[in-house]
Amino acid sequence: MKRRLPLKVSVSGVRGIVGESLTPQIAARFASAFGTYLGPGTFLIGQDTRPSGTMLKKAVLSGLLATGCQPVEVGVLPIPTILFLTREKQARGAVVVTASHNPPEWNGLKFIGPEGIYLRHSQVEEFLDIFHQGEFTLAPAERIKSPLQEKNAGELHLERILSKIKVKSIRRCRFRVVVDCANGAGAVLIPRLLQELGCETLLLNTDIGGEFAHQSEPVPENLGELCRRVKEFRADLGLAQDVDADRLALVDEKGRPLGEDLTLSLAVAHVLRKKRGPVAVNLSASMAIDDLAARYRVPVIRTKIGEINVVEAMLENGAVIGGEGNGGVIWPEVHPCRDSLAASGLILEMLAESRQPLSSLAAEFKRYYLIKEKLECPAEVAFRAVVELRRRYRAERLSTLDGLKISREDSWVHIRPSNTEPIIRLMAESRSAARSRRLIEKFKKEIKDTIKKFR
Amino acid sequence: MKLLKLNLSGVRGIVGETLTPELIIDFSSAFGTMQPPGPILVGRDPRKSGPMVQEAVISALLSTGHEVINLGICPTPVIQFLVRHYRAAGAVSITAGHNPGEWNALTFINSEGTWLNEFQGSELLDIYHLGRFAHKKLKKSPPVMTELNPEEIYFSWLRRRIRTDEIGRARFKVVVDPCNGAGALMVNKLCEALGCQLIAINNEPSGYFPHDPEPRPRNAGEVASLVRATGADAGFLLNSDVSRVSLVTETGETLSEEYTFPTVASYWLKQHRGPVVTNLSTSRMIDGVAGKFNLPVIRTRVGQSAVIQTMLQEDAVLAGEGSGGLAAREFHPAFDGFVTIALVLEMMAVEQKKLSEIVRTLPRLHIVKDKILCPPHRLHTLVTETRKLYPMAPVNSLDGLLFDLKDVWVQVRASSTEPMIRIIAESPSELRARVEVEKVVAFLNRLL
Numbered sequence: 001m002k003r004r005l006p007l008k009v010s011v012s013g014v015r016g017i018v019g020e021s022l023t024p025q026i027a028a029r030f031a032s033a034f035g036t037y038l039g040p041g042t043f044l045i046g047q048d049t050r051p052s053g054t055m056l057k058k059a060v061l062s063g064l065l066a067t068g069c070q071p072v073e074v075g076v077l078p079i080p081t082i083l084f085l086t087r088e089k090q091a092r093g094a095v096v097v098t099a100s101h102n103p104p105e106w107n108g109l110k111f112i113g114p115e116g117i118y119l120r121h122s123q124v125e126e127f128l129d130i131f132h133q134g135e136f137t138l139a140p141a142e143r144i145k146s147p148l149q150e151k152n153a154g155e156l157h158l159e160r161i162l163s164k165i166k167v168k169s170i171r172r173c174r175f176r177v178v179v180d181c182a183n184g185a186g187a188v189l190i191p192r193l194l195q196e197l198g199c200e201t202l203l204l205n206t207d208i209g210g211e212f213a214h215q216s217e218p219v220p221e222n223l224g225e226l227c228r229r230v231k232e233f234r235a236d237l238g239l240a241q242d243v244d245a246d247r248l249a250l251v252d253e254k255g256r257p258l259g260e261d262l263t264l265s266l267a268v269a270h271v272l273r274k275k276r277g278p279v280a281v282n283l284s285a286s287m288a289i290d291d292l293a294a295r296y297r298v299p300v301i302r303t304k305i306g307e308i309n310v311v312e313a314m315l316e317n318g319a320v321i322g323g324e325g326n327g328g329v330i331w332p333e334v335h336p337c338r339d340s341l342a343a344s345g346l347i348l349e350m351l352a353e354s355r356q357p358l359s360s361l362a363a364e365f366k367r368y369y370l371i372k373e374k375l376e377c378p379a380e381v382a383f384r385a386v387v388e389l390r391r392r393y394r395a396e397r398l399s400t401l402d403g404l405k406i407s408r409e410d411s412w413v414h415i416r417p418s419n420t421e422p423i424i425r426l427m428a429e430s431r432s433a434a435r436s437r438r439l440i441e442k443f444k445k446e447i448k449d450t451i452k453k454f455r
Numbered sequence: 456m457k458l459l460k461l462n463l464s465g466v467r468g469i470v471g472e473t474l475t476p477e478l479i480i481d482f483s484s485a486f487g488t489m490q491p492p493g494p495i496l497v498g499r500d501p502r503k504s505g506p507m508v509q510e511a512v513i514s515a516l517l518s519t520g521h522e523v524i525n526l527g528i529c530p531t532p533v534i535q536f537l538v539r540h541y542r543a544a545g546a547v548s549i550t551a552g553h554n555p556g557e558w559n560a561l562t563f564i565n566s567e568g569t570w571l572n573e574f575q576g577s578e579l580l581d582i583y584h585l586g587r588f589a590h591k592k593l594k595k596s597p598p599v600m601t602e603l604n605p606e607e608i609y610f611s612w613l614r615r616r617i618r619t620d621e622i623g624r625a626r627f628k629v630v631v632d633p634c635n636g637a638g639a640l641m642v643n644k645l646c647e648a649l650g651c652q653l654i655a656i657n658n659e660p661s662g663y664f665p666h667d668p669e670p671r672p673r674n675a676g677e678v679a680s681l682v683r684a685t686g687a688d689a690g691f692l693l694n695s696d697v698s699r700v701s702l703v704t705e706t707g708e709t710l711s712e713e714y715t716f717p718t719v720a721s722y723w724l725k726q727h728r729g730p731v732v733t734n735l736s737t738s739r740m741i742d743g744v745a746g747k748f749n750l751p752v753i754r755t756r757v758g759q760s761a762v763i764q765t766m767l768q769e770d771a772v773l774a775g776e777g778s779g780g781l782a783a784r785e786f787h788p789a790f791d792g793f794v795t796i797a798l799v800l801e802m803m804a805v806e807q808k809k810l811s812e813i814v815r816t817l818p819r820l821h822i823v824k825d826k827i828l829c830p831p832h833r834l835h836t837l838v839t840e841t842r843k844l845y846p847m848a849p850v851n852s853l854d855g856l857l858f859d860l861k862d863v864w865v866q867v868r869a870s871s872t873e874p875m876i877r878i879i880a881e882s883p884s885e886l887r888a889r890v891e892v893e894k895v896v897a898f899l900n901r902l903l
Contacts, residue, residue, distance in 0.1 A: 019590040024484070024514040028476040051596040055517035062476040062511035105592055141470040141557040146506040210596065 008108075010419060011124050011306055015099050015108030018052040022107055024059035031063025031095060032138075033131035034111055037123075040068035040139065041092030044112075045147075046075065046082040048098040048185045048244050051210035052107045056097045060109065061147050064095070068139030074153045076208055078185045078245030079110065080339035081157040087116030087335070088156055098185075098244045101216040117336060118308045154189045157334075157341070162196055164333045165345040169352040171198030176235040177348075178251075180204040180226040182216045186245030186340060193341055197348055202233045216242050218249035218327055220257035231255035236351065237358045241340045246307075247327035248340035250347065252359040260327035261286045265365045267329045267343055268321050270350040272296045277320030280313040282306070283405050284414045284427050285325035288368050304402040305416065311336050325370070369436040370429040373444060374418075377451055382417035382424045385450045389415060413439055415447065465571075467551060467560035467872060470504040474559055479511040483547060484588035485579050486563050487519025493544030493566075494522040496537055498529030498605070500550040500637040500695040501660035504559045508549045512561065513599060516547075520591040522598055526605040528660050530637040530697035531562060532791035533609045538568040539787070540608060550637065550696035553669035553778070554872075556662070569767070569788050570760040606641055609793075614648040616786060617797045618805065623650030625804040628687045630654045630703070631796070632678045634668040635661050636695030638792065645793050649800060654685055668694045670701035670779050675709040683707040689799065689810045697792035698759070699779035702799065704811040713738040716775035717817050718810075719795060720744045722802035723783060729772035732765045734758070735854050736866055736879050737777035743818030756854040758871065763788050777822075821885035823892045826875045827899055834869035837899055838876060841867045844898055865891045867899075 007021035008014065014030055016022030035043070043064055047053035057073070064071045069092070074082065079096055086094040094112035102108070111127065113119050119127060130136070177199045181187035187206040194201045204226060205213045214222045218240040230238040230251050238251030249260040265288040268279055272292060279293050280301040293300045301317055303309040307328060314322045314336055323329040328338030331346060347358075354361060377385070390404050399405040403416030403425075411430035418425055424447060428439035466482050468474035487495070495516050499505040505528070513523050524541060526534060531548040538546045544566050551558035563571050563579065571579060582588070629651050633639045639660040646653035656677060657665045666674045670692035678690040682703050690703030701712040717740040720731060724745060731745045734757040745752045753769055755761040759780060766774035767788055775781030780790030783798070803810060829837060838855050845865070851857040855868020855877075863882035870877055876899060880891040 017592070019518070019592040023588075023590050024480045024511070024518045025477050028480055028511060028514070032476060052593040054596055054599065055514050055593060058510040058514035058517070059476070059480060062479070062507050062514065065507035065510065066471075066476045105594065136475075138471040138475065141502065141504045141559070144470065144504045144507050147510070 009128065011121060011308060012118060013108055013110040015102060015106060017105050018056075018107050022056070024055060027056045027059035027109060028063035029134070030109055030131060031060040032067050032136040033127060034093065034095060035064045035067030035069045036136045037127045037130050038093045038114070040070070042070045042072060042089070044082055044086055044089070044091050044094035045071050045073050046077045046079070046094065046096045048096070049076055049183055049208040049210055050097075050099065050104060050107050053097045056107055056109070060095050060097065065144055065147065066138055067136055068143050068145070070145045071147045073147055073149045075149075075151070076185050076188055077154050078189055078341060080246055080335065080337050080341060081154045081189060083112055083116045083337040084157045084160065084335040085153055086112050086114070096244070100244050101242050103215070104210075104212050117311050120308060120312060158189060158193055158196065161193065161334050161342050161345050165349045166352065167197060170348050173352045175199045175237070175348060175351065176233060178202045178204065178226060178229045178233050178235045178238045180223065180238070180240045181206050182214065182218070182241055182243055183207055183212050184216065184241055184243035184245055186241035189341060190239070190241065190245070190344065193344065197345070199348070202229060202235065204229060212243070218242050218247055218260055220259060223249065223251060223257050227251050227255040227257055237347070239344050242327075245340045246338035248329065248343040249327045250358065252362055253357050254359055256359070258358075258362050259370070261325040261370055262362055262365050263327045263343060263347070264323045264325060264329055265289065265292070266350060266361060267323070267331065267346050268292050270346055271321040271331065272298065275320050278317045280310050280317060280319040280322035282310055282324050283399060283402055284416075285323070286365070286368050286370055287412060287429055288365050302399065302401070307338055367431055368429060369431065369433045370427065371436045371440050373426045373440055375424045375426060375444065375447060376422065377417070377424045378422050379417060381451055381454050382422070384454055385424070385447055386415060386417060388450050389446065411435065411439060413443055415443065465560055465562040467554070467558065469557050470507070470559050471557070474504075474508070476507065476511045479508055479561065480515040481586070482561055482583055483512045483515035484519055484590065485582040486545070486547065487516045487521050488582050488589040489575070489579055490521070490545045491566070492520065494524050494541060496524045496526055496534055496541065496543050496546035498526035498531075498534040498546070498548055500530075501528050501635065501639065501662045502551070502556060502559055502695065503662040505549055505662065508559055508561070512547050512549065517597055517599065518590045518593070519588060520597060523600070525599055525601045527601065527603075528637055529605050530641065530792070532697055532787075532789045532793065533606050535564055535568040535789035536609050536612070536787055537605055538564055538566065548696065552696050552698060553667070553694040555667050556664045567788070569763050572760060572764045576760070606644060610644050610648050613793060613797060617649065618801050619649055621804040622800050626652070627689070627800055627803070628652040628654065628685060629800070630656070630678050630681045630685065630687045630690040631693070632656050632691070633658055633693045633697070634664055634666065634695060635659050636664070636668050636693060636697065638693045638697040641697075642693075645796065649797060651800065654681060654687060656681065664695070670694055670699050671712045672701070672709040675701060675703055678703050679707040679709050688803065691796050693792050698790040700792045700795045701779050702810065704814060705809050706811050708811065710814060711822070712779035713740065713777045713822055714814060714817065715779045715795060716777065716781050717741045717744045718814060719781055719798050719802070720773055720775070721813065721817065722806065723773055723798065724748045724750055727772040727783075727785065729784075730769050732762050732769065732771045732774040734762055734776050735851065735857050736868070736877070737775070738820055738822050738881055739864070740818050740820050741775075754853070757868070759790050763790075820881050820883055821888050822879065822881040823885070823888040824877065824879050825892050825896055826870070826877045827896060827903070828875050829903065831874045834874065834876060837902055838867050838869055840902055841895055841898060844895065860891075863887050863891055865895060867895055
C-alpha cells in the first residue's frame with residue numbers, strides 16, 4: 001500500500017503529524033478560511049497539552065487576525081469547556097488545537113461554530129470549500145486586532161455544572177476519588193470540581209507539560225495505574241479522562257475498570273430516572289440503552305458515528321441525555337457536548353442518591369458483552385466489502401446509516417470502514433461473552449474472505 | 456497592481472493583499488531552516504498589523520525548532536544590538552520602516568546582528584522557492600520567552616559610549632518626533648541617558664501614524680514650529696523602526712535627510728580616521744567632508760545590507776545613506792537613529808556650536824530627485840536606454856546607471872522596493888540639477 005501523508009481533513013477538523021503533514025502554513029490557512037467563513041468577530045482559541053500546541057496556536061492566531069477577527073486565548077482548557085464558553089460568551093466561533101486521543105506526535109485543529117457545537121455537515125462543506133478555493137477575506141491593516149488573553153475562563157463551566165447537580169447530597173458523602181487526567185486538559189478543572197463536591201481526591205498524571213504518561217484513550221489497558229491506586233487509596237471510584245477531557249471511563253471501588261461504554265449506560269440510567277425524554281446515541285452504543293429506554297418508555301434515536309451527529313439528533317428531538325459508547329456523555333442541561341466533567345458530576349450524584357457502591361450500580365450492565373475489533377484494509381476495498389455483506393444479509397434487520405449494522409434478538413454486529421484510517425471496525429454485543437466472541441470471529445472471517453475476493 | 460517585494464534582506468508587502476500569514480510563515484520557515492540552532496529574537500514596530508505578523512513569525516520559528524525571545528515593540532537597531540548580546544542565532548524585525556501604515560515587512564538579521572548579506576539573502580530565497588522547510592516534530596516545544604524591557608541593556612551600553620558629561624552640561628532642549636513608531640517612549644529613555652530635556656510629539660506606540668513615517672522636510676513642519684516656539688536646540692524626526700533620522704536646526708530650518716550623514720561625518724571623521732562607505736545615490740556632500748580629512752569614500756549599491764557589509768569588509772569607520780540612516784563602526788554595524796541623535800548632540804556639546812552653524816560648514820550642493828512609475832518588466836530595459844542620452848559621459852553601472860558629468864552627476868535606477876524608476880541629479884547649481892532630471896524624465900516618458 002502506498003504510504004499516505006497522514007493529514008486527515010474530516011468532519012471533526014484537521015489532524016496530522018506535526019512537522020510532516022501538519023505545518024504552521026496549513027494551520028494558518030485553515031484559520032484564515034475559518035475567519036473568512038464565519039466573518040470577523042470574537043473567536044476563542046484553546047489548546048490541549050501537546051508540546052506543539054503553542055506553535056500551531058500562533059499560526060492560528062495569525063490566520064484569524066489577518067481576516068480581521070478578534071482572537072481571545074483561553075489557554076489549556078478541556079474541549080467541553082471551550083464549547084460551553086463559545087455559546088456562553090456569544091463568540092462567533094472557536095478553534096481548539098488538539099488531536100484528541102491520537103499519539104503525542106499528532107496534533108490538529110477543531111472548529112466550533114457560534115452555537116457552541118462543532119460545525120454541522122453542511123457547514124463543514126462550506127468551510128472546506130473556502131479552504132480549498134484559497135480566497136480569504138483579508139482585512140486591511142487598520143482593521144487588524146491584537147490577540148487578547150483570558151485567564152480562568154473555565155470557572156463559568158464549573159459553576160454551570162454545579163448548578164445542575166445536587167451538590168449538598170454529594171458533599172455529605174465525602175467521596176474518595178482517584179482521577180487520571182492522562183496529562184490532558186482535564187487537569188486544569190477537575191480538581192476544582194471535585195473540591196467543590198467535597199471529595200477527597202488523589203490526582204494522577206496532572207502534569208500538563210506535554211509528556212503523556214500513557215496512551216490517552218481511557219480504555220482498560222491504559223488504566224492499570226488508576227486501578228491500583230483506587231485500591232490503595234480505598235477510593236469509592238476512579239475517573240479516567242482523555243487528553244481533551246470529553247470522554248470519561250470509570251473504575252469501581254474494587255479497582256476494576258468498567259469499560260468506557262458503561263459510563264454512558266450509567267449516565268442514561270441516572271438521568272432517565274429523574275427526567276423522562278428521548279435518548280440519542282450512535283449506532284455502536286450498547287443495547288443496554290435500548291433496554292433502559294424501554295423501561296422508561298422513551299424513544300432511542302440511533303445516529304451515525306461522530307459527536308456532531310449525536311448532538312444534532314439530540315437538539316432536533318429534545319433528548320434529555322445521549323452520547324457515545326466510547327465514554328462520551330452528552331447532558332444538554334449543561335451544554336450539548338461530550339463532557340467528562342458534567343459526566344463526573346452525574347456519576348457522583350448517582351452514587352450519592354443511590355447509596356450503593358459503584359460495583360453494584362454497574363452490576364446491572366454486566367449482562368451485556370460488547371467486543372470491539374479492527375481489521376487492516378484499504379479504504380476502497382473496505383467499502384466494497386461492506387456493500388457485499390449488505391447484499392448477503394438483506395433478509396435481516398439492517399441499518400445502513402453508517403457502514404452496516406445487523407440487529408438480532410439480543411445481539412447486534414456493526415461493521416464500519418473507518419474514515420480516518422485504512423481499517424474496518426467491527427463490533428458485536430450480546431448477553432454472553434462467548435456469543436459475542438463467536439459473532440466477532442464469524443464476521444471477521446467473512447470480511448477477510450470477501451476482501452480476498454476483491455484483491 | 457499587487458505590491459509585494461522580495462529582496463535580499465527580506466520581504467515587504469501590503470497587509471490584506473500580499474503580505475499574508477502563509478507568506479510570512481513560508482519566509483520565516485525558510486529563515487528558521489537556514490539559521491544554525493539557537494534562539495532567534497523577534498521584535499516589531501507598533502503597526503496595527505504587527506501582532507498578526509509576529510504570531511506567524513514565531514509559529515514558523517518554533518516549528519523549525521528555534522527558541523524564540525519575543526522583544527515585543529522594539530526598534531530594529533536595538534534588536535540588532537541584542538542579537539550579539541544574547542549570542543542569538545539571528546533575529547526577525549517586523550517593520551516597514553518608512554513605508555505607510557498599510558505596509559509591513561520582515562527584515563532578517565544574521566547572528567552578527569547585521570542584515571543578511573548577499574549570499575545569505577540568496578540562500579534564503581532559494582529555500583523559500585524550493586518550499587522544503589525543516590519543520591521539526593516538536594516532541595518538546597522550544598520555549599518562547601518574552602523580554603519586557605529589552606531596551607534597558609541597550610541604553611546602558613549607549614550611555615557608556617557617548618560623552619554624556621559634556622552633553623549633560625550643555626543642558627540641551629530637543630524636540631523629537633518618533634511618529635508613534637518603535638522609538639515612541641524610548642526617546643524618553645534616550646534623553647534621560649543623555650541628560651537632555653525632551654519635548655516629544657507623536658510619542659505613543661499606538662500603531663497610528665500621524666504622517667508617513669519617513670523623516671524628511673515635508674513631514675517636519677510640526678517639529679520645526681515646536682523648535683521655534685520652545686527655543687529648542689535641535690529637532691529630530693525618526694522613521695517607524697528608528698533606523699533613519701532627519702534634522703531640524705535651532706532656527707527651525709527643516710534639513711533634507713541628505714544632511715544627516717555628512718553632518719555626523721564632519722564630527723566623527725575628526726577623531727576616527729578610515730574609509731567612509733555610502734551608496735551611489737547619496738549626496739556628494741560626504742565627498743567634500745571626507746576630502747577635508749583626506750579619507751576615501753567607497754560607494755556601493757543602495758540598501759543597508761550592501762552599505763554595512765562593505766563597511767565591515769573595508770574596515771570603514773562610518774557608513775551611511777542619503778535616506779538619513781548611518782552606522783559608526785565603533786558603536787555597532789546597524790543604522791541606528793538613537794546613536795545618530797546622540798552623536799549630533801555630542802558634536803554640538805563638544806564643539807560648542809549651534810546645529811545651524813555646523814550645517815553651514817558643509818559643502819553646498821543641490822540634489823534633485825524625481826521618479827516615474829513603470830511596469831516592473833520594463834524597469835531595467837528603460838534604465839539601460841538612458842545611456843543614449845549621455846553617450847560620452849563616464850558611467851558607473853553598479854546600481855542602475857550613474858553618469859558623471861563635470862558639474863553634475865545623474866543617476867537613473869530601478870527602485871528595489873516599488874515598481875518605479877528613480878532619477879537623481881546633484882550639482883552646486885540647483886538649476887543645473889533640475890535641468891538634467893527633467894531631461895531624463897522627458898526621455899523616459901517618451902519611451903513609455
